[in-house]
Amino acid sequence: MTEQTQTALSGDIKWKEHKQFLHYCLNVLPQPYTSQDSNRITLAFFVIGALEVLDTTDRLKPEEVIEWVYSMQILPREGQQNSGWRGSNFYQPSAEAGEHDLGHVAMSYVALGLLLMMGDDLSRVNKEAIAKSLAQYQQKDGSFSPTRVKSECDMRYVYCACTVAHILNDWSGIDKELVTNYIIKSQSYDCSIGQGPQQEGHAGSTYCALASLKMMGTLDRLPNKDGLIKWLIMRQGLGFCGRPNKLEDTCYSFWVGASLLLLDCYHIVETKNTRSFTCGCQQRVGGCAKWADCHPDVLHTYMSFCGLSFIKEPGFLPVCPMLCLPQKAVDHLETIHNSWRS
């Protein structure tokens, strides 16, 4: 989108500042981001995703991004079972090592997302190994650990595993029945969905569950959809919050918004409210924060932009609610899938 077009559009949106903020982040993330080095690829995902949704990609160099993303893919090694993506280049084993080079399902998801955004054809992705490895991540109760060595298992990694299988078009590593049952068991008495069975319902885990069911083709099996739709819309005040009686936060314009889209119910959202709240959370330096008087961060920036896309704010490109990716990237994925089929 040209600068002239942006100027002609709403004066409420801080186009210039957002562009500056995102370009800055593309070049360098300030020192406090050190603590997030192990998931740096997710930060790149948010920055580049935000630029894509803002239709401001002139500074992006797809070939460079693609090379950098592939540099974090774990390549097959004799006698080693690690595959998928690392969170950054914080570790690259020597030729003789490799045992501790853990692939992480969330990093694999965002890596694939970045490749799709940059128009890559996924030909250098170790598809079969990654798809099959998901079986090691899946637990007996249907949930997923993020790595082949067990750690915390919850709905976030259910979602990441499903997106990986969906993008690679290979569900051979996932027991869909087991996952569907895990999700259904995680539905709370208030119809929302928690991180796991009997845990408190939360908009984030609700989104992860709904999107996963949609990808698996089992969304029709979820009971109490009417109650869930009501729970979701009740998250809206001005902005959205994640649980009853909690504070509103811009990222929920994605988690709740996308959930309602997946349930074909977005039309019940009071769009002027969500617009007002999100606009109020734009920061002077660009980017969006979770609240009005806060530092911007790349996650809330991307999620806010997705939320603005959902209300069809002019200048924001469409976003696929199921994959949390710009629609353009998802269209590209479909082209890739078609080429695999032929």
Next chain:
Amino acid sequence: MRHSTQSLPFSERDDFKDITPVLQDDGEKPVCPIAYAPEYVDAMNYFRALLDKNELSERALEVTTRVIGLSSANYTAWYFRRLVLKGLQADLREELEFVSEMSRDHPKNYQIWYHRQWIIEQLEDASNELDFTAEILAEDAKNYHSWTHRQWAIKTFNLWEKEIEYVDKLLLADIRNNSAWNQRYFVIFNTTGYTDEVIASETEYTISKILLAPNNESSHNYLLGLYRGRKLSSSARIMEFVADKKDKWTFCAPFLSLQIDICQELNDIEQALELCDKLIGGVDDIHKKYWIYKKSQLETPNGQ
């Protein structure tokens, strides 16, 4: 040396002289590079080297401590730390103290909470878990991680006995604490179960809480939750409560919503639509579009 306060970079330590640090290779054109703190670069150079060597030693433990201190979400550092602890047959009670301190500093970090769970699993001793999670919840009564861990400890080690008392205490402090309401459901579901008697007594309990804070979504959700798969209109207590308040609580959106649900059960669609109109007309202006949608659902026989 686990709680080493040495701030000397590993590159300047005699006890690390034999290790060749491994520098990060981020490629020629890295994307979103981070302006790392220098102490992080130093720690990671040695962490990478130790991973390559697969060295499960005290100094490896120290390196993971420093890495975790600077980047507490580093999943490889936590995983390797567990290998080192097992390799050293370390005193996990000391490790429990370490992870407790980390949790106090980073109460919303997933890896720290999992590490705690792992320690408790190894020790097979959850005797302090209710106290510890209560400590975190005293700071933030809705901390999701703390509730998850608390539920895990209760289920795994059968610590149900005093939990309803704890829930009651939290609800007295904040009737709107949705996490506490969820915990109530968790305890009852897994102990007595929701028998007819329990549903009746919980109905009484919930109505008493609704009377204290009529607009509290959490208590209304709990009440509806009690009757999922059952009929609200089958409860004499609920019907009495509704009859008592319906002329007074005309501006209470969740109460009108409850009445709509009952009307739907009793097939009194006309009354349900009237109540929707009240909500649309100002009682629940923010969610007006939802109530318009609800009306259309009520007006269509058998839903859409």
